[in-house]
Amino acid sequence: MQSTKNLLKLPLNGSVGIVGSGISSLFFTYFLNLKRPDLKITLLEKNKYERVGGWIYTKYTNKKVKLEKGPRTLRGRNIGTSLIINSMIKMNPKVKDELVFVEGTSDANRKFLVDFKNPKELVEVPPTDMSLFFKFMKSGLSDGLIKSIFHDIFSSSKAKNCESVYDFMVRRFGDDRLVNNVISAVFFGIYATDVKELSMNYCLPKLVDLEKKHGSIIMGALKKDETSAKDEIRTLEKFAKTLNIEDEYIKKIYKDLKDLPLIGFKKGMSTMPNTVANYLLQKPNIDIKYGYNVQKLHINKSDKNNVELPTIKINDDLTFDHVHLSTIPQDLKINHNDLTSYLESLGKGTNVLLINIFHPTKNFIKDSLKSFGFLVPKSNNSKLLGVIFDSVIETNFKPLYPSTNTETNVKKDFFTNQDYTKMTMMVSCDGLNKSDISYEDYKETFVKKTLLNQLRIPESEVMEIMNDTNFLVEYTFANNSIPKYAPNIGFSSDKSKDIRTILEKDLLYNNNISVGGFKFASGPGMPDVVVQSFDAANRLN
Numbered sequence: 251m252q253s254t255k256n257l258l259k260l261p262l263n264g265s266v267g268i269v270g271s272g273i274s275s276l277f278f279t280y281f282l283n284l285k286r287p288d289l290k291i292t293l294l295e296k297n298k299y300e301r302v303g304g305w306i307y308t309k310y311t312n313k314k315v316k317l318e319k320g321p322r323t324l325r326g327r328n329i330g331t332s333l334i335i336n337s338m339i340k341m342n343p344k345v346k347d348e349l350v351f352v353e354g355t356s357d358a359n360r361k362f363l364v365d366f367k368n369p370k371e372l373v374e375v376p377p378t379d380m381s382l383f384f385k386f387m388k389s390g391l392s393d394g395l396i397k398s399i400f401h402d403i404f405s406s407s408k409a410k411n412c413e414s415v416y417d418f419m420v421r422r423f424g425d426d427r428l429v430n431n432v433i434s435a436v437f438f439g440i441y442a443t444d445v446k447e448l449s450m451n452y453c454l455p456k457l458v459d460l461e462k463k464h465g466s467i468i469m470g471a472l473k474k475d476e477t478s479a480k481d482e483i484r485t486l487e488k489f490a491k492t493l494n495i496e497d498e499y500i501k502k503i504y505k506d507l508k509d510l511p512l513i514g515f516k517k518g519m520s521t522m523p524n525t526v527a528n529y530l531l532q533k534p535n536i537d538i539k540y541g542y543n544v545q546k547l548h549i550n551k552s553d554k555n556n557v558e559l560p561t562i563k564i565n566d567d568l569t570f571d572h573v574h575l576s577t578i579p580q581d582l583k584i585n586h587n588d589l590t591s592y593l594e595s596l597g598k599g600t601n602v603l604l605i606n607i608f609h610p611t612k613n614f615i616k617d618s619l620k621s622f623g624f625l626v627p628k629s630n631n632s633k634l635l636g637v638i639f640d641s642v643i644e645t646n647f648k649p650l651y652p653s654t655n656t657e658t659n660v661k662k663d664f665f666t667n668q669d670y671t672k673m674t675m676m677v678s679c680d681g682l683n684k685s686d687i688s689y690e691d692y693k694e695t696f697v698k699k700t701l702l703n704q705l706r707i708p709e710s711e712v713m714e715i716m717n718d719t720n721f722l723v724e725y726t727f728a729n730n731s732i733p734k735y736a737p738n739i740g741f742s743s744d745k746s747k748d749i750r751t752i753l754e755k756d757l758l759y760n761n762n763i764s765v766g767g768f769k770f771a772s773g774p775g776m777p778d779v780v781v782q783s784f785d786a787a788n789r790l791n
């Protein structure tokens with residue numbers, strides 16, 4: 251491996267090709283352009299229609315109803331959220347007026363789980379008062395809890411090399427009740443995949459290290475972790491330097507955002523990619539080519555004596571000094587065997603059917619269930635992964651910067667009638683093709699059953715709702731979406747030994763390719779991929 255010192259600088263006025271125009275690509279372009287405004291950057295986007303953002307997609311129906319077809323929440327706790335928000339405000343200060351949030355104490359921050367012992371009874375987690383605590387303890391969710399706690403504290407089992415989340419939890423807690431009844435649901439909510447198929451090193455590297463250090467994750471969690479607070483400060487200072495803003499300013503914003511469970515945009519998540527794209531496309535040296543499907547990448551290293559940078563060829567057609575793979579197509583043909591085998595081992599991402607539901611004048615969600623929504627643990631043995639109560643979130647949003655926002659009530663930006671229902675259901679469709687899915691069956695199995703069972707609407711009323719022409723049900727098949735971060739791929743809790751770090755270095759220093767997106771970031775979320783873009787762009791400078 252070559253050292254960083256040998257890294258040639260990208261030539262003046264050099265050309266950079268970027269695969270994809272999702273949020274990773276857009277932010278990579280932004281960060282690179284800040285440092286190197288001379289570079290000519292071309293984004294290559296497979297889709298023919300002129301839309302950036304990839305999975306991020308806010309759709310407005312012909313009746314102006316806003317539906318999120320992909321992600322909808324930024325978490326303030328994730329340091330990448332501060333990077334996103336500071337960057338966006340820098341691009342366009344008017345973004346401040348678009349930012350909304352949900353407070354920790356809001357109904358929209360409550361979460362429920364389905365109890366396998368009584369699937370019609372949603373149980374709030376974590377229980378926040380005595381009566382909720384008793385309800386939790388009586389439910390199937392708390393099965394084996396006390397035993398699990400003791401087992402974690404007193405058992406001295408050692409971690410195996412590449413454990414799944416499931417195996418880790420079983421080893422720590424002595425049996426699989428806690429993971430099946432509670433923990434699995436959280437993983438469904440984030441990865442849409444079973445805990446047995448997820449690498450512990452990938453998903454929770456900090457917990458793996460806590461166990462190594464303290465022999466117990468509970469004891470480890472009780473110790474104050476000062477290194478991570480220091481890391482956070484260092485990371486914020488790095489952000490500030492690149493964005494050319496004051497350290498103190500970015501630290502203050504992080505402090506403000508850190509405790510906010512949900513951050514969004516009044517007009518939806520697409521505000522994020524659109525803001526970045528609008529900013530970038532004002533630059534004469536940045537361009538997006540739509541309808542360009544990258545299938546092949548050839549790294550030209552043929553001329554050993556060439557002191558100039560070798561070039562990289564895409565689809566035997568375009569040539570660049572540097573290529574950034576903001577997304578890595580599963581079937582990409584590239585003359586780099588290690589990357590190819592990594593892509594093969596990741597395989598196809600998970601398939602999820604998203605069902606958006608909307609009723610303009612009826613609120614189906616009872617006060618006692620007002621929340622972010624509910625998740626379904628593995629023990630329930632259902633394809634339903636979870637349901638998000640969008641209307642509860644929207645009606646609890648508040649403007650983040652009210653001062654710049656003369657007295658606008660955020661709620662008025664949404665549906666004017668307060669009594670409406672908007673929900674998103676997520677159903678696992680792994681191993682299925684789009685054509686295998688009968689939407690009518692899914693409507694019966696999932697939409698109707700959820701209204702009946704979890705929302706506890708009387709059957710006659712449910713029938714009426716299902717027949718109501720105002721009741722909107724839309725289906726989106728998310729094919730090959732979140733990668734399956736399986737245990738044996740080479741993820742390590744030690745970043746320097748992780749397959750991603752190793753590949754990333756080799757690709758960059760020996761082949762002039764940088765990588766990003768959720769096949770390389772530290773997590774699958776939007777803030778994770780944007781931080782990955784930030785680091786990738788900085789490594790080039």
Ligand SMILES: Cc1cc2nc3c(=O)[nH]c(=O)nc-3n(C[C@H](O)[C@H](O)[C@H](O)COP(=O)(O)OP(=O)(O)OC[C@H]3O[C@@H](n4cnc5c(N)ncnc54)[C@H](O)[C@@H]3O)c2cc1C
Pocket residue numbers: 269270271272273274275294295296297302303304305306319320321322323324542543544545576577579602604728731732766767768774775776777779
């Ligand atoms: C259903 C769902 C819900 C989610 N919810 C959340 C959430 O609430 N919070 C959160 O933080 N994250 C969430 N995520 C994750 C989030 O969507 C991702 O982190 C983020 O969108 C990844 O962006 P990206 O730019 O890396 O990739 P993508 O969004 O996949 O963008 C890649 C782009 O590249 C294009 N492309 C692909 N192949 C080629 C090719 N061969 N040639 C040219 N172009 C190509 C694609 O068309 C696309 O535009 C969710 C993901 C999904 C699927």
Ligand SMILES: *[C@@H]1O[C@H](CO)[C@@H](O)[C@H](O)[C@H]1NC(C)=O
Pocket residue numbers: 548550551552553556563
């Ligand atoms: C590789 O580069 C050499 C010269 O630098 C050129 O002659 C050759 O055509 C290139 N090959 C490809 C596949 O681009």
Ligand SMILES: *[C@@H]1O[C@H](CO)[C@@H](O)[C@H](O)[C@H]1NC(C)=O
Pocket residue numbers: 364366367369370629630631632699703704
């Ligand atoms: C899962 O929950 C549904 C209700 O949504 C219920 O009908 C089903 O019986 C439950 N399955 C198990 C195995 O608990």
Ligand SMILES: *[C@@H]1O[C@H](CO)[C@@H](O)[C@H](O)[C@H]1NC(C)=O
Pocket residue numbers: 681682683686
């Ligand atoms: C999906 O469809 C493709 C061809 O369209 C087929 O090769 C594949 O086997 C199908 N997969 C499943 C799980 O049905």
Ligand SMILES: *[C@@H]1O[C@H](CO)[C@@H](O)[C@H](O)[C@H]1NC(C)=O
Pocket residue numbers: 710713714717
């Ligand atoms: C709903 O519509 C179906 C036919 O589409 C009809 O058979 C049924 O009686 C209707 N139910 C209600 C409650 O209106």
Ligand SMILES: *[C@@H]1O[C@H](CO)[C@@H](O)[C@H](O)[C@H]1NC(C)=O
Pocket residue numbers: 580598683684729730
């Ligand atoms: C789903 O993704 C796979 C792998 O990327 C692809 O081969 C297939 O054509 C896609 N199917 C649909 C319906 O888009």
Ligand SMILES: CC(=O)N[C@H]1CO[C@H](CO)[C@@H](O)[C@@H]1O
Pocket residue numbers: 256257258259260551559560758759760761762763
């Ligand atoms: C900028 C960059 O990464 N340059 C590298 C391109 O690849 C050659 C080897 O093929 C390296 O020597 C350069 O450092």
